[in-house]
Amino acid sequence: MLSMVILRKFGSLSNAFVGSSRHISGQYVTSLYNGLFAYAGWYSLNFLTEELVNPFVNLPRAIYLSMPFVMIIYVLTNVAYFTELTVDEVINSNAVAVSFAFKISKYFAYTIPFFVAASTFGSLNGCMLSVPRMYFVGGRYNHLPEMFSFINSTKTPGFSIIFTGITSCCFLFTTKTSDLIVALTFVESLAIFACICVLVVLRRRPAAKQSPIRVIKNIHYR
Secondary structure (H helix, E strand, O other), X not given: OHHHHHHHOHHHHOOOOOOOOOOOOHXXXXXXXXXXXXXXXXXXXXXXXXXXXXXXXXXXXXXXXXXXXXXXXXXXXXXXXXXXXXXXHHHHOOOHHHHHHHHHOHHHHOOHHHHHHHXXXXXXXXXXXXXXXXXXXXXXXXXXXXXXXXXXXXXXXXXXXXXXXXXXXXXXXXXXXXXXXXXXXXXXXXXXXXXXXXXXXXXXXXXXXXXXXXXXXXXXXX
C-alpha cells in the first residue's frame, strides 16, 4: 500500500529538499536522535539468546531478515507521508500517521489509532521482555545487586521486570517527550558505541575465532 501511494504521488517528491540547509546545526543532531529512537529495538534480540531455540542458527538469521525488512518499511512509510503531506503539515501535526490517513480516506484514518496502539504495545512488550534480561545477567555476574538475578516459579526475572516497570514510569513525569527522546538516545548511543569498540577489540583476539555465534564481519563496523 505504501508503495502504491508513493508511485501515485511520486511527482510530489521532486522538490522534497526545498528549504533544507547544508549547514550542520543542532537540528540535524536532534533529527538523528529521533531517527535512532525509532530503530532502538534492533539490539534487543541479543539479550534473548538464552531464550531462543538453537540460537547459533536462529540469532544471525533473525538479524539478517528483520533489520532490512524494518528499514525498508520505515523508509517507505516516511516517504509516503511526504507524498501526501507538506513539510509544514508534518511539523505541525500531533499525529502524522492520522493526518496522512485523513488525506487518503477518513475511514482509513479511524483505524490508524488502533494500529499505533498495537505497535506501541508490541514495542513495550519487547522492551519488557529484553531489558530485564540484561539486569538479570548483570545480577548473575555480580555487576548489579544479587536480587536482580532472582527468578520466580515461571522462570522469569520477576524483580528485574518490576524494577524496569518502576523506572519506566518515572520517565512519565517529563514535560516534553522530545527532550526525553534526545536525552535517552544520547546516553543509549554512547553505550552502543562503547560496546562496538569493545566488540572490535574482541573480534581481533584469537579466542573470537571460536565463538559459536558469528555474523558477517563488517556488520558491527556499520
